[in-house]
Amino acid sequence: MRMEGREASDQVEDRRGMRIPGGRGTGFGCIGLIVVLAISYFTGADPRQLLGLLGLVEQMAPATVEQQVPAGQPPQDDPQARFVAQVLKGTEEAWGQVFARGGNPYEKPVLVLFDGRVESACGLASAAVGPFYCPADRKLYLDTAFFRELSQRFGAPGDFAQAYVIAHEVGHHVQNLLGLSDQVTALQQRARSQEEANDLSIRLELQADCFAGVYGHFDQQYLEEGDVEEGLRAAAAIGDDMIQKQTQGYTAPESWTHGSADMRVRWLRQGLRSGDPASCDTFKAPQL
Numbered sequence: 001m002r003m004e005g006r007e008a009s010d011q012v013e014d015r016r017g018m019r020i021p022g023g024r025g026t027g028f029g030c031i032g033l034i035v036v037l038a039i040s041y042f043t044g045a046d047p048r049q050l051l052g053l054l055g056l057v058e059q060m061a062p063a064t065v066e067q068q069v070p071a072g073q074p075p076q077d078d079p080q081a082r083f084v085a086q087v088l089k090g091t092e093e094a095w096g097q098v099f100a101r102g103g104n105p106y107e108k109p110v111l112v113l114f115d116g117r118v119e120s121a122c123g124l125a126s127a128a129v130g131p132f133y134c135p136a137d138r139k140l141y142l143d144t145a146f147f148r149e150l151s152q153r154f155g156a157p158g159d160f161a162q163a164y165v166i167a168h169e170v171g172h173h174v175q176n177l178l179g180l181s182d183q184v185t186a187l188q189q190r191a192r193s194q195e196e197a198n199d200l201s202i203r204l205e206l207q208a209d210c211f212a213g214v215y216g217h218f219d220q221q222y223l224e225e226g227d228v229e230e231g232l233r234a235a236a237a238i239g240d241d242m243i244q245k246q247t248q249g250y251t252a253p254e255s256w257t258h259g260s261a262d263m264r265v266r267w268l269r270q271g272l273r274s275g276d277p278a279s280c281d282t283f284k285a286p287q288l
């Protein structure tokens with residue numbers, strides 16, 4: 001990406017270097033979270049309550065700062081943080097325009113940079129869960145170490161691969177603003193099987209991919225040759241089939257929650273091409 005001259009968002013909260021006391025282990029991890037969410041789909045319980053029952057959420061003690069690094073804006077001379085803030089700005093402009101067309105203001109999310117572990121309104125999370133969006137506090141949480149993992153473990157390097165990851169989480173924020181996340185959660189609670197709940201999750205995730213593409217469409221003046229391919233490679237690399245092949249050696253489509261590599265690439269491409277969120281209705285699509 002060619003980001004010189006690209007403004008940076010002031011909605012980045014830098015919590016790197018802050019330590020959370022009294023922890024045990026490294027948080028609940030990706031699988032634990034998925035299990036808890038799956039239980040809550042069926043029981044209708046508040047996932048936070050379940051996490052508490054399972055002893056996975058520590059007391060929400062106020063974070064004390066060991067080093068004298070206040071939470072706030074990232075330092076000016078940090079290129080990684082600056083890039084994140086520039087992409088976030090791009091998403092603010094893109095969604096600002098989309099919402100304005102509908103006569104609504106776009107409520108910008110805050111992006112929290114952290115390392116190691118972080119407290120959110122959705123519970124205590126470790127970097128192992130990967131980047132995530134918490135609807136309860138409307139914040140995106142990102143440990144930039146994930147970008148290294150994306151490049152090295154998933155074989156998807158490049159700045160637009162990173163931009164795609166950020167824009168996907170912003171996509172979840174947009175779904176939250178539109179009330180879609182709540183609707184899907186309600187439907188999942190009524191789902192008759194785990195597969196039906198998973199199918200809803202896949203549709204929500206693929207829509208977030210398509211929304212990431214909508215951002216890319218708006219910001220195309222900052223894209224360089226090869227950028228789109230970087231994004232598509234990243235979308236494919238974190239497809240459920242690719243991750244399952246890597247971690248367990250085979251794929252089990254009935255347990256997918258985010259969609260296959262092909263699906264993710266298709267919906268990201270759809271948003272990139274159309275620049276129109278109306279074209280991202282994965283819930284009505286007969287084929288994903």
Ligand SMILES: [Zn+2]
Binds near residue numbers: 172205208
């Ligand atoms: Zn997602």
